[in-house]
Amino acid sequence: MRRRKKKFSNAPTFSAFSSSNRCTGTKGVRQTNKVDFIKCVRDMERKLYRVCRAMRLNDADAQDAVQEALLKAYKNIESLREDRYFKTWLIRILINEARAILRRPQKADQPLDEKIPFIPEGENSVAAAILSLPEKERLCLTLHAIEGFSVKEIAEITKSPVGTVKWRLKKARDRLKETLEKERAI
Incomplete structure (x- = not known):
């Protein structure tokens, strides 16, 4: 019941x-x-x-x-x-x-400001890895991991199916892990 x-x-x-x-x-x-x-x-x-x-x-x-x-x-x-x-x-x-x-x-004389305010200054490799993600994956990862939105809420925000959001989150995590592991190996 x-x-x-x-x-x-x-x-x-x-x-x-x-x-x-x-x-x-x-x-x-x-x-x-x-x-x-x-x-x-x-x-x-x-x-x-x-x-x-x-x-x-x-x-x-x-x-x-x-x-x-x-x-x-x-x-x-x-x-x-x-x-x-x-x-x-x-x-x-x-x-x-x-x-x-x-x-x-974009204006030609405008400098690119690539600092992300939610990542500490010493974590440039993490910031660079996040910025290297494709837009949709970066947005899903930011909304979920940093802003605390649920997968369902992200699906509504991005107008995507829940399964697609889950896939983007997994791809974003995998790409981040791969990028950071490559940097550590260097």
């Missing part, structure tokens, strides 16, 4: 991003005001920024992508079907913004 999960009517429905993974308040995402929206996404800004950096955006472009994604999310909040998918929906918007920035022609 299957048990049903109880739904508590007084539980907050705004499932965003404070340290307890909940915002204070009982309004849903679509009914929130500007101040509540800003408070809730403020805690998530660093995570969004790291996703952009994993996609090889430099600091300025990563900040632009995060700002544009937050602006689009706020303007289009009514298109969100269920409040519980807010985080996934927001990261999907961010990935689209980051890809749009990557498609833009």
